[in-house]
Amino acid sequence: MEVVFENVIKKFKKSFQLTIEDITVHPGEIVGLIGNNGAGKTTLLKCILDLLKLDYGRIMINGRSHAKDDSWVLTTGAYLDRSYLFDFLTPTEYLERLRKNYRVEKSDFQRAIDQYDLFLQSMNRSRYIRDLSDGNIQKIGIISSLLHMPELVILDEPFNFLDPTAQFQLVGILKDYCKNHHCTLIVSSHNLDHITKLATRLLLIEDGNIILDESNNDQAISRVNQYFIQPSAL
Amino acid sequence: MQLSKVISFLDLQFLSWKRSKFFSYNVVDSAVNFFILTSFLAALTAIGIYIAKVHENYSVNYGTVILYYLMTEFSTKVIFQRIQLQRMLKPLLRLGFARSDAVNLLIGGTLLNKYNLMFLVWLPLAITRDGGDLVFQLTGIFLMVMSLLTSYVAICIQLIEWIVFGGYFVLKFVVLAMVAFFWYSVMNEEIGQSFFSMLSANWSFSLGICTLLIILFHSLSGIIVTWRFQRIVR
Numbered sequence: 001m002e003v004v005f006e007n008v009i010k011k012f013k014k015s016f017q018l019t020i021e022d023i024t025v026h027p028g029e030i031v032g033l034i035g036n037n038g039a040g041k042t043t044l045l046k047c048i049l050d051l052l053k054l055d056y057g058r059i060m061i062n063g064r065s066h067a068k069d070d071s072w073v074l075t076t077g078a079y080l081d082r083s084y085l086f087d088f089l090t091p092t093e094y095l096e097r098l099r100k101n102y103r104v105e106k107s108d109f110q111r112a113i114d115q116y117d118l119f120l121q122s123m124n125r126s127r128y129i130r131d132l133s134d135g136n137i138q139k140i141g142i143i144s145s146l147l148h149m150p151e152l153v154i155l156d157e158p159f160n161f162l163d164p165t166a167q168f169q170l171v172g173i174l175k176d177y178c179k180n181h182h183c184t185l186i187v188s189s190h191n192l193d194h195i196t197k198l199a200t201r202l203l204l205i206e207d208g209n210i211i212l213d214e215s216n217n218d219q220a221i222s223r224v225n226q227y228f229i230q231p232s233a234l
Numbered sequence: 235m236q237l238s239k240v241i242s243f244l245d246l247q248f249l250s251w252k253r254s255k256f257f258s259y260n261v262v263d264s265a266v267n268f269f270i271l272t273s274f275l276a277a278l279t280a281i282g283i284y285i286a287k288v289h290e291n292y293s294v295n296y297g298t299v300i301l302y303y304l305m306t307e308f309s310t311k312v313i314f315q316r317i318q319l320q321r322m323l324k325p326l327l328r329l330g331f332a333r334s335d336a337v338n339l340l341i342g343g344t345l346l347n348k349y350n351l352m353f354l355v356w357l358p359l360a361i362t363r364d365g366g367d368l369v370f371q372l373t374g375i376f377l378m379v380m381s382l383l384t385s386y387v388a389i390c391i392q393l394i395e396w397i398v399f400g401g402y403f404v405l406k407f408v409v410l411a412m413v414a415f416f417w418y419s420v421m422n423e424e425i426g427q428s429f430f431s432m433l434s435a436n437w438s439f440s441l442g443i444c445t446l447l448i449i450l451f452h453s454l455s456g457i458i459v460t461w462r463f464q465r466i467v468r
Contacts, residue, residue, distance in 0.1 A: 050333065051324070070332050084328045088249055101242065101330035148330070 001075065001152040001184050002027050003048060007057035010047055018043050018208040020057075025186065025201075027151075030178055032199030032216070033188035034224060036231070040208040041188040042080065045156050048186065049078055061152070074102065077145030078154040082137050087130035091123060091140045095147065102148035112147050119143065119169050134161040142170065146177055153177070155187045159194050167191070171198050192228070196221050206231070239335055243326070 003025040010018040018040045025031055033041050046052045048059055050066050058065050061072040078084070086094060099109040113120075120143060123136045132140070138161040145153055158174075159167045171194050178185050189195040196202070202220050204212035204227060212227070214220040326336040 049327075051327075073327065073332060074330060078328065080324075084324050086246065086249075086325050086329075097242065097246075097329060101239075144328070 001062050001072070002060075003152065003184065003186070004060040005057070006060065008047060008054055008059060009056035010043060010052055011055045012043075016040070016043075016208055018047065020044065020210060023203075023210065023213065025184055027184055028178065028182045030174070030185045030198055030200045031187070032195040032202045033186060033205060034190070034192065034195060034202060035188075035205035036228075039205045041205055042156050043208070044205065045078075045080060045154050045186065045188060048154060049076075049080075072152065074148075075150050076152045076154070077148065077150035079141040079145040079158070080154075080156040082129075082134075082141065085129050085137065085141055085144075088128060090128055091120075091125040091132070094129065094140065095144060098144055098147060104148050109147060112149070113143075116143050116146075116173065119166060119173060135163060135166065138162055139166065146173075149181060151181065151183055153183055153185045153187075155185070157189055158187060159189055159191045167194060170194075174198055192221075192224065196224075239331060242329075243331075246322075 005020040005023040007022065008018070008020040016038075033044065035041050043052065047054060048061075048066070050070070054067070058067065060066065061076075064071070066072055086097075089097070095109075095113065099106070104112075120139055123132065123139060129137060129140065138158070142155060142158050145155065153174075155174075158170060162170060174185060174187070175198060177183060185198075187195070187198065196216060199216050202212065202214055202216050202224060203210055204224055212220070212223060214223075323336055327333060
């Protein structure tokens, strides 16, 4: 799915302003959104998901304004934080509801879950989500955003709370998913190691502005690293 | 809106209540617990009115009723907007509900929770009439059905689209004035006597008055919730 930002501005009372001029995320692209705390990464993701009303400009998903036509919802998967889950359900119940609401065939859904068995293996799926560890909640949130085969996936800090093994598994899972489904993935992270392995394009955000937008290559990685060592260097 | 979505939502509401921990945040966002809580308050108010009526201390009653009314309104604002509506929206969107459906269901669900408001009118009335006769009991049942129906209608007609900002203030004062007059007439010996004799003489009129008040209360609460909810969801 194609995501186009057209002069997007989102203002907050505390003098923070997100400003995204003309940027196009092409189908099949994996965009790594990086930046320090408070730079505006999550705000940007919320704007894409129409959870925040824009003050100016618009975001087009597949050629349609996402605020006016929400047909994109059915082909989008997202996980920003645990408030996206119903904590009084078990993972099994939650996934089953997801399947029913997205009208996915049982066999297809089960096949999709089976793919992620290794990733989910440490989880007791009969406990309520609220009783799971942070890592397992993160896992169920991420996997649930992939199970209905979305064409656009948006993840906020997906590597948080995961153990190192799961982090490496997740890089592989997301790469494979995007490759197999020609999916557009927009993912934010503080983990430069993983994000540079995963992304095909890097967006560096600072104080609500995109200050670097480059294809993922050695030069871009070097500039990003340099920025985090000395933010004024870029 | 698809019926399956409505059923799915109601089922989630029920599970939320069933699996809640007592006096945790889940308690207050469950329909049944809130019903019990406000019914309890209403019953206390009604008893207070009855006792005060016996002691002919009408000025105290008047204040109690207004206080209860304000408490109900306050709880509507604080509890439902902040906890239930905001907390439930993101998971519903994640579960594949369209934004408009999710918003309407949440508002409808909130109104559904508020059918206990009928006690504000009906229960004190029943008590002051020595427990009420068969017609009065039937009126109670009718009111219950009516309030449920109005809640369902509120879901279907997409309340959010036709409630405007200005209507909130106008109706708020109209309803407050009506409540004040209604209770003044009940508390005042002469007017109250004539009022009750009028109600007794014509049970269909009594039914109509109560129903009208209930619908007004529902409209009022719907307006408050809708207006406030629209401001916080995005």
